[in-house]
Amino acid sequence: MGKYRKLQQKRGWAWWVVVPIVKPVLLATTTHEWIGAEKIPATGGCILALNHVSHIDPLTAAHITWDYGRLSRYLAKSSLFKNRQFARFLRAAGQIPVDRGAGAGAFQEAVKAVNDGELIVVYVEGSITKDPDGWPMVGKSGAARIALETGAPVIPVGQWGAQNLLPAYSKKPNLKGRTKITMKVGDPVPLDDLRAKDHDVATVKEATDRIMAAIVGLVEDIRGEKAPAERFDPRAHGISGTGNPNKR
Numbered sequence: 263m264g265k266y267r268k269l270q271q272k273r274g275w276a277w278w279v280v281v282p283i284v285k286p287v288l289l290a291t292t293t294h295e296w297i298g299a300e301k302i303p304a305t306g307g308c309i310l311a312l313n314h315v316s317h318i319d320p321l322t323a324a325h326i327t328w329d330y331g332r333l334s335r336y337l338a339k340s341s342l343f344k345n346r347q348f349a350r351f352l353r354a355a356g357q358i359p360v361d362r363g364a365g366a367g368a369f370q371e372a373v374k375a376v377n378d379g380e381l382i383v384v385y386v387e388g389s390i391t392k393d394p395d396g397w398p399m400v401g402k403s404g405a406a407r408i409a410l411e412t413g414a415p416v417i418p419v420g421q422w423g424a425q426n427l428l429p430a431y432s433k434k435p436n437l438k439g440r441t442k443i444t445m446k447v448g449d450p451v452p453l454d455d456l457r458a459k460d461h462d463v464a465t466v467k468e469a470t471d472r473i474m475a476a477i478v479g480l481v482e483d484i485r486g487e488k489a490p491a492e493r494f495d496p497r498a499h500g501i502s503g504t505g506n507p508n509k510r
C-alpha cells in the first residue's frame with residue numbers, strides 16, 4: 263500500500279454531496295487492502311480496467327481512486343439516466359451513459375475525457391461476471407478501443423471481495439461484520455505495438471485479450487488460485503452477457 267495522495271482535481275457539486283455520505287458507509291461496512299495502488303497515475307488521462315463482481319463495484323473503485331488523488335468517471339448503462347433528477351446527479355459526477363445498442367456517442371465522450379486528462383473506469387467484461395466461480399469472463403472491446411484511440415495507458419486492476427458484501431444481482435447486502443475488499447493494481451498493459459497498426463477487429467481483439475490477461479493475473483494473485491484456462495463465454499452457454507442470468 264503506497265502513501266495516499268491528496269485530490270488535486272476540482273470536484274463538482276455531486277462529489278461534495280456523495281463523498282461525505284458514501285465513504286463513511288464504506289468504512290463502516292468494509293476493510294480494504296489496496297496493493298500497488300501507487301501505480302494509478304497521479305495526473306493525466308488513463309483507463310482503469312477492472313473485473314466486475316458486484317453492483318457495489320463502482321463505489322469501491324471510486325474509493326481507491328479517491329484515496330490516490332483521482333476522481334473517477336464511468337461508462338454507466340443508459341437505463342440509470344432515465345430518472346431526470348438522478349441523471350442530473352450522474353452527469354454532475356461526470357458519468358457517461360452507454361446505450362448498449364448504440365455506444366458511439368459514449369465512446370467519443372470517453373475518448374474526449376481521457377484526452378482532457380481524466381481517469382475513466384471501465385469494467386471490461388461489460389457486466390458482472392457470469393462465471394460460476396466468479397472469475398473474469400470474456401472481455402468487451404471498449405477499454406481497448408479507447409486506449410488505441412487516445413494512446414493513454416491502461417492500468418489493470420484485479421479485485422475480489424465486493425461480491426461478499428453485495429452478491430451479484432442481489433438487493434440485500436451482507437452487513438454481518440466488515441467485508442474485506444482487495445484490489446491489486448498492475449503495470450500499464452503494453453499496447454504500443456498495437457497502436458502503430460490499423461485499429462481493425464484483429465488489433466482491437468488482441469488489445470482486449472492483453473487487458474483481460476493482465477486483469478486475470480491480478481485476480482489470481484489475490485485469490486491464490488489459477489483461473490480456468492478458457493474464460494467463460496455467456497453466449498457459448500446460451501445466456502445473455504448482460505443483466506441477471508437467473509431472471510426470466
